[in-house]
Amino acid sequence: MPELTPYLRDRYAMLFPEKSVEELTRPLPQSLRVNELRISRGELVERLEERGFELEPVPWVRCSYRVVKAPFSPGATPEYLLGYYYLQDPASAYACEALEPRRGELVLDCAASPGGKTTYIAQLMHNTGCIVALEVKKSRLKALRANLNRMGVQNTLVLHMDARLAETLGMKFDRVLLDAPCTGTGTAHRNPEALQKTEEDIKRLNPLQLELLRSAYAVLRKGGTMVYSTCSYLPEENELLLHRFLQESRAKMLKLRHGSPGITSPYGIHLEPVLRRARRFYPWEHRTQGFFIAKMRKR
Numbered sequence: 333m334p335e336l337t338p339y340l341r342d343r344y345a346m347l348f349p350e351k352s353v354e355e356l357t358r359p360l361p362q363s364l365r366v367n368e369l370r371i372s373r374g375e376l377v378e379r380l381e382e383r384g385f386e387l388e389p390v391p392w393v394r395c396s397y398r399v400v401k402a403p404f405s406p407g408a409t410p411e412y413l414l415g416y417y418y419l420q421d422p423a424s425a426y427a428c429e430a431l432e433p434r435r436g437e438l439v440l441d442c443a444a445s446p447g448g449k450t451t452y453i454a455q456l457m458h459n460t461g462c463i464v465a466l467e468v469k470k471s472r473l474k475a476l477r478a479n480l481n482r483m484g485v486q487n488t489l490v491l492h493m494d495a496r497l498a499e500t501l502g503m504k505f506d507r508v509l510l511d512a513p514c515t516g517t518g519t520a521h522r523n524p525e526a527l528q529k530t531e532e533d534i535k536r537l538n539p540l541q542l543e544l545l546r547s548a549y550a551v552l553r554k555g556g557t558m559v560y561s562t563c564s565y566l567p568e569e570n571e572l573l574l575h576r577f578l579q580e581s582r583a584k585m586l587k588l589r590h591g592s593p594g595i596t597s598p599y600g601i602h603l604e605p606v607l608r609r610a611r612r613f614y615p616w617e618h619r620t621q622g623f624f625i626a627k628m629r630k631r
C-alpha cells in the first residue's frame with residue numbers, strides 16, 4: 333500500500349483530522365445501477381439472486397444496489413453483457429439524478445467516457461430528446477460507444493471534441509453535466525494512485541477545470557441546470573473552484589437532498605456560505621467513493 337504524499341497528508345490532516353489512511357482506502361462493496369431501458373429492477377434482482385449474488389438497495393438512489401455477496405465478478409454475468417446493469421458507485425449515479433434530466437430535453441455531457449453517467453441520463457430521459465456526449469481523448473471513445481450500445485442508448489450523439497470549445501456547437505442546452513477530469517483522490521479504495529497526488533497535479537488540473545466550467549455554463553440556456561461533479565475530496569477542485577466561478581458567473585446554487593454539506597471554510601479560507609448547498613460523499617459516512625456534486629441554475 334503506497335503512502336500518502338506529504339501534500340495530501342497535510343491536506344487531509346486539515347480536512348479530516350480524525351480519519352486514517354485505512355479509512356480512505358478500505359475496500360467498498362461494488363455497486364450496480366439497474367438499466368431500466370432493458371429490464372425492471374425486480375427482474376434483475378431475481379436473476380442475479382438466482383446466480384448467487386446478494387444485493388442491497390441503496391435507499392437514496394433510485395436504481396442503485398450494493399453487491400454484498402458475489403460468487404464471481406459482477407462484470408462477468410450474461411446480464412452484464414446484455415446491458416441490464418452498469419457497475420457504478422451510488423454517488424456517481426446520484427450526480428445524474430441531481431441533474432434531473434426530463435423527456436425530450438437537450439442535454440450536454442461535457443466529459444463523457446466511459447459513459448457511466450451518459451447511460452444513466454439516457455435512462456432517466458427514457459431514451460428521448462438528445463444527449464450530446466463530448467470526449468477529448470480518442471482512445472476513450474471506443475469504451476463510451478461500447479457502453480452506449482450495450483445499454484441500449486439511442487438518444488446520444490458522441491463527439492470527439494474538447495469541451496472547452498463547446499460554444500462552437502452553436503447550441504444551447506437545457507441541462508449540462510460537467511463530470512470534470514480531476515485528481516480522483518476519492519477513489520483510494522480501489523486505486524492506490526489516488527494516494528500519490530501532488531500540488532503539481534492540482535496546478536495542472538485547476539485551470540482546465542475552470543475553463544471547462546466556463547464553457548459548460550456558456551452553452552447552458554437561461555434557467556437551465558448544470559451539475560459539476562468530481563471524485564475528489566480536495567476543495568481546490570471543488571468548493572474553492574466554485575467560489576471563484578460563482579463570483580464571476582452569478583450562477584444560483586441549488587439545494588440537493590442527499591450527501592453532506594459542502595465545506596465553506598477549507599484551510600481557514602472563508603467561502604460563500606451558499607456553497608453548503610454543494611454535496612460531499614464519504615466512504616465512512618455514505619459507503620460511497622469520495623465524491624462532490626454541485627447543482628446550479630443559470631440566472
Ligand SMILES: C[S@@+](CC[C@H](N)C(=O)[O-])C[C@H]1O[C@@H](n2cnc3c(N)ncnc32)[C@H](O)[C@@H]1O
Nearest residue numbers: 443444445446447448449468469494495511513
Ligand atoms: C471523470 S472522467 C468522466 C467519467 C464519465 N463521466 C462517467 O461517468 O463514466 C473525465 C473524462 O473527461 C475527459 N476529458 C478531459 N478533458 C476534457 C476536455 N477538455 N473535453 C472533453 N473531455 C475531456 C477525460 O478524457 C475523461 O474521459
